Amino acid sequence: MLLSRYFLPVLKEKPVEAQVVSHSLMLRSGMIRQSSAGIYSWLPLGLKVLKNIENIVRFNMDASGFVELLMPCVQDASLWRESGRFDVYGREMLSFKDRHDHDLLFGPTNEELITDIVRNSFQSYKELPKVLYQIQWKFRDEIRPRFGVMRGREFLMKDAYSLDIDMESAIRTYDQVFVAYMRTFRDLGLNAIPLAADPGEIGGELSHEFHVVADTGESTLYYDKKFDILGDTLAGDINQLKSLYAATEEKHDPDNCPLSKSELSVRKGIEVGHIFNFADKYSKPMNAMVNDSNGRLVPIQMGSYGIGISRLVAAIIEVSHDERGIIWPMQVAPFKVSIINLNIKDDKCNQISRSLYNQFVDQNIDVLYDDTGDSPGAKFATHDLIGSPWQIIVGPKKAGSDLVELKHRQSGEVQDISVDSAAIEIISSLHVK
Incomplete structure (x- = not known):
């Protein structure tokens, strides 16, 4: 969505x-x-x-x-x-x-x-x-x-x-x-x-x-x-x-x-x-x-x-x-992953964000793609508040190297990771019984 x-x-x-x-x-x-x-x-x-x-x-x-x-x-x-x-x-x-x-x-x-x-x-x-x-x-x-x-x-x-x-x-x-x-x-x-x-x-x-x-x-x-x-x-x-x-x-x-x-x-x-x-x-x-x-x-x-x-x-x-908001267990989360595009005017950010979004949609994974023009701070606040278990943060500084930030909402852990690896890690975590 x-x-x-x-x-x-x-x-x-x-x-x-x-x-x-x-x-x-x-x-x-x-x-x-x-x-x-x-x-x-x-x-x-x-x-x-x-x-x-x-x-x-x-x-x-x-x-x-x-x-x-x-x-x-x-x-x-x-x-x-x-x-x-x-x-x-x-x-x-x-x-x-x-x-x-x-x-x-x-x-x-x-x-x-x-x-x-x-x-x-x-x-x-x-x-x-x-x-x-x-x-x-x-x-x-x-x-x-x-x-x-x-x-x-x-x-x-x-x-x-x-x-x-x-x-x-x-x-x-x-x-x-x-x-x-x-x-x-x-x-x-x-x-x-x-x-x-x-x-x-x-x-x-x-x-x-x-x-x-x-x-x-x-x-x-x-x-x-x-x-x-x-x-x-x-x-x-x-x-x-x-x-x-x-x-x-x-x-x-x-x-x-x-x-x-x-x-x-x-x-x-x-x-x-x-x-x-x-x-x-x-x-x-x-x-x-x-x-x-x-x-x-x-x-x-x-x-x-x-x-x-x-x-x-x-x-x-x-x-x-x-203190920032909800932390949903994966099985009840409304969206399993939020894709946060920090600059919707940047072609590379848009390309990466849309590619990831399409992958998750094809896998029938509930994904929320933040394609709004809000400030980065407002976007971070919104997605922490609604509690998606995973966040993929796409910014212009790292997008040129095909890197994104992958954030795990519950632990707060953030890592720089390749676009493909981010998708694989999230899809794998969702299919573990």
């Missing part, structure tokens, strides 16, 4: 309304703009990140054998009355009437709707287990939306729902989703910690929250320090994950904690995922039944599993930035 044709409305000054780093940097880098309290437009740069995260989440869901569907954002209130939640959910639910005086709501979650679907679709235990998931916008009318997209009212979420014949099968499915989540967060470049959690209004006895450690997090985490040491090596090891102590503030009992103070980490965290097994809380009152192997009608055992996709954008920035 040519920057001269792109829509990238960066801000030079820190927005006064931003209380946390991610909100400030998302506004400054032109990723989002506020529409109203807790509701944002996603501008091109932000949308690219959102889609990259969505694709990684979808890849891991599909690889686990889960099946994607899409449910409507607007739901019939009669389903929530059937489950008993309509009058108790609280004012976070946005409800309204249509022209026929029917009660509707903008879905904050989808347990009732998925239960209605499956009760009319499954008859036998032979059709189970299943995990159905969607990626969909949700709305919760937060009393005090804050921290940008971290706690907004409208948000993009991956929610999945498991269907099993009995609790033994349901626990196996729960563990399967657990592992899929750890792999997903690893693939996003995050070290997520799974903590025993309170299921809240969703219900059930078994629940875990997934948090990334960040000083700006709203939650207090209590967990075994081995999580900090072992990191993403734990992603696929369900037995080791279950053996390590980790609990949210609501579940942590300091008098009965199995860890000594030297073994226990107490940190702030940002919740990026939450999973629940709620057994027959919804299937029983809504009559979602199937025949078991003995021909008896039994309620489907269910669970729900959420990942906050839009919140993940902010969480990644909170744990990966510096």
